[in-house]
Structures are given as C-alpha cells and as structure tokens.
Amino acid sequence: MxxxxxxxxxxxxxxxxxxxxxxxxxxxxxxxxxxHPPVPAPAAPEPAGRRRQIGEAVWRIAAERGLQMATVREIAAEAGVSPRVVQYHFTDKHHLLVTALQMLHRENERRAQERIAALRDASDPRVLLRATLEELLPLDEQRRTSLRVMTAYYARSLTDPALAAVFLHEGSPLEDLVAALITAAGARPSIDVAREADLLVGGVTGFGLDLLHRRRTRADVRRTVDYHLNRILAEQP
Structure with a gap:
C-alpha cells in the first residue's frame, strides 16, 4: 500500500x-x-463552423421570437449544442449578440455582391442603382429574415452602445454609393445628388418594413421607386 x-x-x-x-x-x-476538484483541460476546439452555427441560431430566434428571447439556454437549444459550447466560443451573451450582428452584416454584403454581380447588365449605372436600392427590400426569404433580425437588433441598439456601433458607421457609405450611382447614371442638373441619395435610402428602407407588414405590395414599392428615379435621372438619349 x-x-x-x-x-x-x-x-x-x-x-x-x-x-x-x-x-x-x-x-x-x-x-x-x-x-475544489481540478478543472479539466478544455477539449479540442470546435470546428470553425460552430461559431457560425450559433450565430445563425441567434438570427432565427431574433427573427421569429424577438431578441429578448435570445438567452444562452435558448440559443444553445436552437443551435443544437450545449450551453457550455456557447460559453466556450463567446465570452458572454453580449459578446455573442454583437458578433452575430457583425456576422449578419458580412453575410448580407456577400449575398448582395453575388446578386449584383450576376445581373446581365451589371455595368449599367442605372441597373446598378436600382439593384442597390432593391437590396434594402425583403424580396426573398433570406432578405425577409435578415430584415426581421435587423429590426429586432435596431430596437435594442437604442439602449445598447455596443450594438449601436455596429449600425452607426463613420460617414454614410451606402448613401455615398447611391449618390455616386445617381451621378454615373446621369442626374438632372437641378437636383442635389447627396440629398436625393439620403431620401432614396431612407425611403426604400421604410418601404422594406411596409413590405414585412404587408402594408404595401412589391409592385407598389417598385412603382414608387421608378417615380423617384425618373424624377432625378435625365432622360436617356
């Protein structure tokens, strides 16, 4: 012995x-x-896709039940993992929520670039202008879900500076892009391009929410967008 x-x-x-x-x-x-039993050594890191899997679970909860329901336990259940796995990949729930929002921004940009690149007349500034504005509208399931998630996050960002920072970029990159496309597409001399870009981005964003609530139809929104584009763009020769 x-x-x-x-x-x-x-x-x-x-x-x-x-x-x-x-x-x-x-x-x-x-x-x-x-x-005080010794803490076991951490297991081998999960695959890189695990963070994505958890982030997508946050998106689904935010879109279907609201961000207030996105507890660590609910997120883990939605992702099909244990709460320990969630805690392994993210320091706390706030870190997870911010990271999931950043992931969604990158995903939206990637999909938008793919859709625009696939356009037949992608080199035409007028086509690019319309396509850029339509990316703000929930015209398919992916964009509907994304807009619902963004809306849930936006409401929370009003009282959460870290989430607000994801929304509030320095400058106005989207408005600047739309202004450049208006100029390239042939703006009428009498308009203020920057002001018109602000109006288009803000207006089309609001139309997206109307489409989610079925307050407007796609045809109605497109007619309104056409009206404004015809008003600010010079007639083509």
Missing part, C-alpha cells in the same frame, strides 16, 4: 484502520481536492 496522494510509503499503524495517507499534509491536500 502507498499514499493516495504522493504514492510514498505508508507508516504502519499500531491500531485501528490502516492509514491511506503518509502524513497530515497529504491528508489535507486530499481534502482540498475533494472540495
């Missing part, structure tokens, strides 16, 4: 139970280890 802690030799006992520790020090170490 040897000590359970240090594996050293045991001193024989003259009476009672046989000893299992060689000294009081080893006995104290054993007691502390029972009260």
């Amino acid at each position: 040897s000590c359970r802690v240090c594996r050293g030799p045991l001193r024989p006992s003259g009476r009672g139970r046989r000893p299992v520790y060689c000294s009081r020090a080893c006995q104290a170490r054993a007691y502390r280890s029972r009260r």
Whole structure:
C-alpha cells in the first residue's frame, strides 16, 4: 500500500484502520481536492463552423421570437449544442449578440455582391442603382429574415452602445454609393445628388418594413421607386 496522494510509503499503524495517507499534509491536500476538484483541460476546439452555427441560431430566434428571447439556454437549444459550447466560443451573451450582428452584416454584403454581380447588365449605372436600392427590400426569404433580425437588433441598439456601433458607421457609405450611382447614371442638373441619395435610402428602407407588414405590395414599392428615379435621372438619349 502507498499514499493516495504522493504514492510514498505508508507508516504502519499500531491500531485501528490502516492509514491511506503518509502524513497530515497529504491528508489535507486530499481534502482540498475533494472540495475544489481540478478543472479539466478544455477539449479540442470546435470546428470553425460552430461559431457560425450559433450565430445563425441567434438570427432565427431574433427573427421569429424577438431578441429578448435570445438567452444562452435558448440559443444553445436552437443551435443544437450545449450551453457550455456557447460559453466556450463567446465570452458572454453580449459578446455573442454583437458578433452575430457583425456576422449578419458580412453575410448580407456577400449575398448582395453575388446578386449584383450576376445581373446581365451589371455595368449599367442605372441597373446598378436600382439593384442597390432593391437590396434594402425583403424580396426573398433570406432578405425577409435578415430584415426581421435587423429590426429586432435596431430596437435594442437604442439602449445598447455596443450594438449601436455596429449600425452607426463613420460617414454614410451606402448613401455615398447611391449618390455616386445617381451621378454615373446621369442626374438632372437641378437636383442635389447627396440629398436625393439620403431620401432614396431612407425611403426604400421604410418601404422594406411596409413590405414585412404587408402594408404595401412589391409592385407598389417598385412603382414608387421608378417615380423617384425618373424624377432625378435625365432622360436617356
């Protein structure tokens, strides 16, 4: 027999139970280890796609039930993982929510670029202008879900500076892009291109929410967009 802690030799006992520790020090170490068991080493990192899987779960919860329902337990259940896996990849729930929003922004940009690049007349500034504006509208399931998630996040960002920072870029990149496309497409001399770009982006964003609520139809929105484009663009020769 040897000590359970240090594996050293045991001193024989003259009476009672046989000893299992060689000294009081080893006995104290054993007691502390029972009260505070060592933390196991972390398992091998999950595949890189696990963060994406968890982020998509946040999107679905936000779109279907609202961001207030996105607890760590609910997110884990939606993603099909344990809460420990969620906590392994994200320092806390707030970090997860911010990261999921950043992921959604990147996903929207990637999909928009793919759709615009696939256009037959992608080199025509007027075609690019219309396509850029239509990316703000929920014209398919992916964009409908994305807009619902963005709306849930936007409401929360009004009281959360970290989420607000994801929405509030320095400058106005989308409005600047639309202004450049208006100019390239042939703006009428009498208009203020920057103001018209602001109006188009803000107006079409609002139309997207109307489409979600079915307050307007796609045909109605497209007629209104056509009206404004015809108003600000010079007639083609």
